[in-house]
Amino acid sequence: MSNVEPLLNQGALWRARELTTLAEASVATGIPTGFKSLDALLYDRGWPRASLVEILSESPGNGELRLITNGLAELSHQESRWVAWINPPHVPYAPALLGAGVDIDKVLLIHPRSHKEALWSLEQTLRSGTCSAVLAWFNEADLKLPELRRIQLNAKQGKTWVTLFRPPAASRIPSPAELRLSVNIKSADELQLAIIKRRGGWAMKDIAIELDQEPATRSPNIFEQQLKVWRSRHTVSRLPKTRYRETRPAIGALPQHHSSQLM
Amino acid sequence: MLWIGIHLPELGLEIFKQRLPKTPNKPAVLALNNQISIIDQRAHEHGIRVGSSLATAHSLTTNLIHFNRDEDAERQRLRQLAGITYRYTPMVSISPPDGLLLEVMGSLQLFGGLGRLNKRLRHLFQQLGHRTLFGMAHTPLAALVLAKSNSKADLPDFPNKIVIQSISEQSLRDVSLAHTEIEPATIERLANMGIFNLGVLLALPSHEIGKRFGTDLLTYLDKLTGKIADPRQPEKPDERFQSSLHLLQPVRDKETLLFPMQRLARELQGWLRARQLGVTRLQWEFRPLSGESLVLPANFAVPRSNAKSILEISRLAIEITALPTEVLTVVLRATITEPLSNNPTTLHNLFQSPTSQGGSTPIDLIDKISTRLGRQALQAIRAIEDHRPEYAWSPSPPTDPLRMTRSPETTFAQSLISQGRRPLWLLEPPEPVNASHFVFLVGPERIEAGWWERDVVRDYFVGKDRDGAYCWLFTEEKGCFLHGYFS
Numbered sequence: 001m002s003n004v005e006p007l008l009n010q011g012a013l014w015r016a017r018e019l020t021t022l023a024e025a026s027v028a029t030g031i032p033t034g035f036k037s038l039d040a041l042l043y044d045r046g047w048p049r050a051s052l053v054e055i056l057s058e059s060p061g062n063g064e065l066r067l068i069t070n071g072l073a074e075l076s077h078q079e080s081r082w083v084a085w086i087n088p089p090h091v092p093y094a095p096a097l098l099g100a101g102v103d104i105d106k107v108l109l110i111h112p113r114s115h116k117e118a119l120w121s122l123e124q125t126l127r128s129g130t131c132s133a134v135l136a137w138f139n140e141a142d143l144k145l146p147e148l149r150r151i152q153l154n155a156k157q158g159k160t161w162v163t164l165f166r167p168p169a170a171s172r173i174p175s176p177a178e179l180r181l182s183v184n185i186k187s188a189d190e191l192q193l194a195i196i197k198r199r200g201g202w203a204m205k206d207i208a209i210e211l212d213q214e215p216a217t218r219s220p221n222i223f224e225q226q227l228k229v230w231r232s233r234h235t236v237s238r239l240p241k242t243r244y245r246e247t248r249p250a251i252g253a254l255p256q257h258h259s260s261q262l263m
Numbered sequence: 264m265l266w267i268g269i270h271l272p273e274l275g276l277e278i279f280k281q282r283l284p285k286t287p288n289k290p291a292v293l294a295l296n297n298q299i300s301i302i303d304q305r306a307h308e309h310g311i312r313v314g315s316s317l318a319t320a321h322s323l324t325t326n327l328i329h330f331n332r333d334e335d336a337e338r339q340r341l342r343q344l345a346g347i348t349y350r351y352t353p354m355v356s357i358s359p360p361d362g363l364l365l366e367v368m369g370s371l372q373l374f375g376g377l378g379r380l381n382k383r384l385r386h387l388f389q390q391l392g393h394r395t396l397f398g399m400a401h402t403p404l405a406a407l408v409l410a411k412s413n414s415k416a417d418l419p420d421f422p423n424k425i426v427i428q429s430i431s432e433q434s435l436r437d438v439s440l441a442h443t444e445i446e447p448a449t450i451e452r453l454a455n456m457g458i459f460n461l462g463v464l465l466a467l468p469s470h471e472i473g474k475r476f477g478t479d480l481l482t483y484l485d486k487l488t489g490k491i492a493d494p495r496q497p498e499k500p501d502e503r504f505q506s507s508l509h510l511l512q513p514v515r516d517k518e519t520l521l522f523p524m525q526r527l528a529r530e531l532q533g534w535l536r537a538r539q540l541g542v543t544r545l546q547w548e549f550r551p552l553s554g555e556s557l558v559l560p561a562n563f564a565v566p567r568s569n570a571k572s573i574l575e576i577s578r579l580a581i582e583i584t585a586l587p588t589e590v591l592t593v594v595l596r597a598t599i600t601e602p603l604s605n606n607p608t609t610l611h612n613l614f615q616s617p618t619s620q621g622g623s624t625p626i627d628l629i630d631k632i633s634t635r636l637g638r639q640a641l642q643a644i645r646a647i648e649d650h651r652p653e654y655a656w657s658p659s660p661p662t663d664p665l666r667m668t669r670s671p672e673t674t675f676a677q678s679l680i681s682q683g684r685r686p687l688w689l690l691e692p693p694e695p696v697n698a699s700h701f702v703f704l705v706g707p708e709r710i711e712a713g714w715w716e717r718d719v720v721r722d723y724f725v726g727k728d729r730d731g732a733y734c735w736l737f738t739e740e741k742g743c744f745l746h747g748y749f750s
Contacts, residue, residue: 061732061748065687082625089688093747094646094656096685104644108661110632111640121632130625185731188704 031161034070035209043199047071048178050159052152056168056182056196060089063185064165066211067193072133073101075161081132084108084125087118089137106132115142126154126162133161140167145175152176171196265377265418265427267384268406269363270396276301277393278340279330290324292317295332334360344391345498351380356403356495362410364403364495376420400431402489404444408461409434411442428489435487436462445483449476461487504534504597513552513589517581520549520590525574527595532570540600541566547577548594551587559584562638564629564662566601572627579634629661650712651719652746653691684708686735686747693737693744701726701736710737725749 030044039045047053047068057064076083083106085092094104110125112118118138125131134155143166155162168182180196186208193207271277276293290306292299297317309324321327341357348355351374354366367380374380381397388395398409399416401424409416409431416434418427438461440450458464464472465484473481485491508523524547535542543566550556561580567573633641642658649655707722721737723746728734735747 058730059732060688061734061750062730063750065750069687082628090748091656091689091691092644093652093685093687093689094644095652096687096689097644098646099685100687104646107644108629109642109644109658110636111642112636113640117636121636124631125628128625128628128631130628185733188733 031071031075033067034074037207038193038209041195041198041201041204041207042179043201047161047163048199049161050156051178052148052155052162052164052176054164054166054170054175054177054180056166056170056180058168058184060165063183063191065092067181067183067191067209068135068163069097069100069102071161073103075132076103076106077101079132080106081130082106082108082125084110084131084134086110086122086125086134086136087112087138088135115139119147122151122162123154126151126158126160129158129160131158131160133163135163135165137165140170145173149176152178264366264401264424265368265371265422266400266403266406267365267367267381268358268398268400268403268408268410269365269384269388270398270407270410271361271363271388271393272396273301273303273394274340274361275332275337276303276330278333278336281392289326289328291328291330292320293332294329299329300332337361342498344388344393346500347387347391348384349498349500351384354495354497356497358403358407358495362407364406366403366495371421377418377422378420399427400434401428402431402487403493403495404483404487405431405435405489408438408443408487412438414438432488435465436460438462440464443483443487445480449480452476502538504531504600505594506530507548507592507594509592510590513591515589517586520581520586520593521574521578523593524577524595525570527593528570528574528577531573531595531597532568535568535597535600539603541568541603542573542597542600543567544597544599545573545577546596546598547581548592548596549586549590550592550594551589552591554587556592557584557587560598561634562630563626564633564660565626566603568603572630575627576630576634579631583635626662650710652685652689652710653693654713656689686733686749688748688750690746690748693746695741696736696743696745698736698738698743701728701734703736704733707738 030039030042030046030048032046033039033042055064055067072083083102085107088109092107092109094107097104097107108131110121112121115138118136122134122136125134148164151162151164154160164177171180171182175197177197179198182194182196184192186192189211191209191211193209194203194205195201195207196203276291279293280291288305290309290311291303292306292311293301294317299311299313299315299317299320302311302313306320306324306327309327311320311323311327317329320329338357338359341359341361341363344363345355345357348363348365352365352367352370356364356366358364365384367377370380371377374383377399385395385397396410396413398406398411398414399418400406400409414434414437416430418430422430439459440453440461443450443461445453453459453464458467465488469481469484472484482491486493506527508527510523514520514523531542531545543563545561547559547561548556549559559577559580561573561577563573563576629641641661643661645657645659647655647657703724703726705725707724709720709722711718711720713719721739723735723737726734726736733749734745735749737744737746
């Protein structure tokens with residue numbers, strides 16, 4: 001029994017009937033996904049900081065980017081390492097990324113010409129430890145299990161959050177990834193997820209995630225930081241306080257200025 | 264001392280002419296403050312003279328080209344020319360604005376005499392595209408004066424000191440004062456006295472000249488004749504690194520080749536560190552016993568001076584190329600070097616900070632990937648203030664310093680504008696689609712921009728396609744296109 005206890009505590013072993021206590025057992029070391037309902041279901045209360053995550057979606061445009069942009073935004077501002085995109089299917093649109101809060105100075109696009117080159121560049125980004133997050137798109141037919149294992153190991157070594165985008169058919173193939181989800185768009189402000197594999201819990205289906213468009217409800221850190229910098233750069237001058245008489249001000253007098261709150 | 268003075272009368276104009284893709288058939292002039300200072304042959308034929316105003320010149324000919332004088336460019340070009348003539352003599356000095364001085368006493372033996380040397384120099388300048396006038400004398404000032412006056416000095420092929428001095432003094436006598444560097448006011452005064460040639464001036468008693476015209480003129484004349492020394496600053500050529508290693512046995516495989524490469528890289532490191540330089544481009548050359556040698560360039564995003572990182576990138580470059588079968592000599596050349604402290608990214612702690620695990624810096628990653636995959640395979644992105652969506656972003660080199668100094672205000676403003684209404688995926692180029700396959704939900708948003716190029720008039724909509732994905736569509740005159748996915 002004594003052998004099992006430390007394993008249980010570390011989370012390397014988990015009891016199937018204790019799923020409801022996942023909330024207490026989970027460790028909040030992950031990158032916040034930006035969706036509270038999703039955070040509650042994940043072992044690290046967010047995306048794992050040093051592991052392989054697989055996101056399965058039908059085709060690009062099914063909500064897979066929207067799922068991770070919050071995490072990318074947080075990470076790009078917290079850390080000064082690169083966020084690398086290997087072989088993206090289309091152009092990641094810079095103004096939209098900016099609007100989502102991602103620091104595009106840290107974004108790096110890599111365009112390999114073959115599967116071997118793609119694997120090599122992924123390995124380089126992971127082993128150098130210079131990327132905080134890597135998003136990769138591989139040709140599914142060329143991807144093999146030993147390669148995935150190696151990616152997982154390198155991600156742990158380089159302390160990088162790697163996300164691999166694969167088609168839904170890959171859910172039937174086992175994979176060493178720590179977290180596997182599938183996603184598609186249900187409506188304009190709802191994503192439908194299914195967790196195929198996660199640490200410390202069973203698979204789950206039909207998870208609905210609300211997409212909020214308002215920046216205020218997202219993680220306030222990014223915008224607060226930006227606001228602070230903006231304020232420090234702009235010193236808003238106050239007009240000297242003149243004493244006006246208790247009558248109405250004369251026509252043409254300047255309105256009183258308060259220190260302006262941005263929005 | 265034997266000085267060759269080279270006068271380039273049209274240097275200011277030739278600099279600009281060389282930048283034009285083809286030599287134009289139009290007259291060209293160089294202007295400074297709207298006054299003409301240099302004219303070329305064609306302009307002379309049209310009647311334009313030095314000193315007239317630019318307006319007069321334009322009125323004389325319709326298709327005149329004029330350039331404004333750029334003194335820095337002239338100086339730069341003189342330095343370049345000095346570097347090129349360095350192969351004929353170690354003592355090359357520039358005399359701005361348009362003179363070069365070469366001290367060639369020591370080079371006569373090597374080049375087979377003064378006549379041959381002159382011929383080679385003239386040919387060189389002709390190939391470089393400059394009109395030159397040559398003069399030879401025992402002092403630098405005299406050489407330039409003789410060059411400007413275009414006097415023919417007949418010096419023997421291997422003259423000795425006395426011969427040079429006597430012949431130059433003889434030639435100087437006939438030189439008009441206008442070609443010297445004496446001030447125009449003084450020249451006028453001398454002309455009023457009836458003195459037009461240097462010969463007459465030099466014959467006058469120096470005490471009297473000094474009293475009437477001041478010591479400046481006296482010093483100039485003494486330097487001209489050689490009574491006072493006139494030391495000149497030689498131009499030093501840029502230092503280049505080249506080192507080669509001859510192997511005792513021919514090497515066939517790449518692993519063994521790394522040892523001599525390591526030695527050369529260490530030598531380069533020492534050379535760079537001593538001069539506080541970093542190398543941004545270098546060249547390896549692998550020579551076999553016979554046959555073609557392989558030249559392998561390696562590029563770095565920031566100047567590097569560490570042998571280990573240089574070697575790592577070079578090794579990557581080697582892995583993907585085929586070496587000649589037997590390599591006998593390895594040569595390393597540093598092609599482009601930069602001072603280490605000039606580059607803002609090396610000063611910035613942003614990339615040197617130890618936030619990366621694994622011991623390598625973020626710049627190493629860029630170098631490795633761009634060496635293996637090619638430079639165009641690696642890009643960073645930038646947002647640009649433009650209404651046309653395809654121009655609102657652009658790829659940029661990852662270490663472009665301009666990117667890093669972008670102010671946060673624009674970021675914030677941009678993010679306000681584009682939140683939620685721009686797709687995360689952009690299709691490049693936009694795909695033509697059939698509008699009936701989509702359900703149009705939100706719109707239209709009209710974007711009209713680019714009137715200075717091809718006018719873009721589009722109505723943008725958010726639509727849903729058959730698979731349920733939200734797309735960014737636009738309708739133009741040509742039809743309906745898909746531009747992005749709201750992923």
